[in-house]
Amino acid sequence: MRARVAATARALVLALPRCRGGGSTSRPQLGGSISSVDGTSAATPVVAGLIANLNAARLKAGKPVLGFVNPLLYALAAADPKAFNDVMQGDNTCTEDACPCPANTGYYAAPGWDATTGLGTPNYGRWKAGIAAMGI
Numbered sequence: 001m002r003a004r005v006a007a008t009a010r011a012l013v014l015a016l017p018r019c020r021g022g023g024s025t026s027r028p029q030l031g032g033s034i035s036s037v038d039g040t041s042a043a044t045p046v047v048a049g050l051i052a053n054l055n056a057a058r059l060k061a062g063k064p065v066l067g068f069v070n071p072l073l074y075a076l077a078a079a080d081p082k083a084f085n086d087v088m089q090g091d092n093t094c095t096e097d098a099c100p101c102p103a104n105t106g107y108y109a110a111p112g113w114d115a116t117t118g119l120g121t122p123n124y125g126r127w128k129a130g131i132a133a134m135g136i
Contacts, residue, residue, distance in 0.1 A: 093108075
């Protein structure tokens, strides 16, 4: 089964980003106070938390953790188009005053994979079902 996942990923030409978590005005608690975080600093922990939940369920069931998940994400997308919610609007253009790049430099969301949101936002239930269906 892992060979099929790896072959699917190679066929899809791996690129960054893989997927996107909610990354706009998240409100984490840092050092006892509420803070505001945007972008990768907010999105990455969301996706990592979903993968950690999948791994915890797998360990509880006596299965190994997923390990390097990038090829798996592409296999999930190929097997089930609803495994990711396609983000078709938005961008990652530079909007900060201190940004070292020219204004509006960045990428724009589009249907399917794009350089701003990757495959889209995770659909946790579909990920869980897809992984089970793959027999991983």
